[in-house]
Amino acid sequence: MRNIRMVISYVGTTYHGFQTQPIGNTVQDVLTKAIYVLTGEKVHIIASGRTDAGVHARGQVINFQCASRIPIDRWALALNARLPDDIAVLKADEVPLDFHASYNARQKTYRYTIDTNKFADVFERNYRFHYPMPLRLPEMREALSALIGTHDFTSFASLRSTKVSHVRTISDAKLMDSEGKLELFITGDGFLYNMVRIIMGTLLWVGEGKLDASDFKRILEAKDRSLAGPTAMSHGLTLWEVVYDN
Structure with a gap:
């Protein structure tokens, strides 16, 4: 199992915030779907913090664990090809399994x-x-x-x-x-x-x-x-x- 960390940007105008919720259409929903299309895995995304509906992010940080062997330098390019124009992965790296995007933020x-x-x-x-x-x-x-x-x-x-x-x-x-x-x-x-x-x-x-x-x-x-x-x-x-x- 690998722990993948990413820095992402998004325009929050059309989304009901970052975190998944019953009414749908969140940034987390879109990212989760794109990762599933890419890897076939349903991952649990952890974010450094939740942003509300309409709020944007220049440097949101997320992490998720997966079994995919996609080289780390290919993740951003591969995911961006499967994401809408208002969400972008800026970079990705592999971190220890105990890394948590929220708890470890300073x-x-x-x-x-x-x-x-x-x-x-x-x-x-x-x-x-x-x-x-x-x-x-x-x-x-x-x-x-x-x-x-x-x-x-x-x-x-x-x-x-x-x-x-x-x-x-x-x-x-x-x-x-x-x-x-x-x-x-x-x-x-x-x-x-x-x-x-x-x-x-x-x-x-x-x-x-x-x-x-x-x-x-x-x-x-x-x-x-x-x-x-x-x-x-x-x-x-x-x-x-x-x-x-x-």
Whole structure:
């Protein structure tokens, strides 16, 4: 038996998220089917994390065990020939049998991107949340700094979160802007359900002046979801990178 690890990218626009669910049409479903067509094996795919409906991935990491003897350098090419245009295998390698794409992940980076132009860029509309409001960027950056470190992120987690602990460590969070585009990059040891989208929604309230930068720390320490802002739209979010010890 072999344990195959892959880095994949996908556009989440037409899928009901990554993980298999009763309503079907998930990224995991499509990958599982492609692997079956290639190898004749029904494998169990493990992902570094679940992405919701409409969320994209630049560097999602998966692994699965199989008996196929396909050379490791042929996996990406062979699978891509059997996948739709909105899912791609970027690379593959063989890892020890005890490797687990989720449990062994050391940190993840997400990107949330916003189109700040008056009129939406039609070529980016599936990847960038159109938000043509004047935003106070210095205040947003000041607010964001409150997230750095180890905290209980209950205020920025969906009420549907099933995690026993909401304590997470954020090592980096930055807001980058260029003409017509605003990007949040946030890196941590793990993220809760809707956490990045709620952070973004709350940051936008700061940007509009509905909240002060100092309110961000107050909301974080309150551990109360009702105090934070709305959950930003899913299509602006991308799982950017997953890092492992090896």
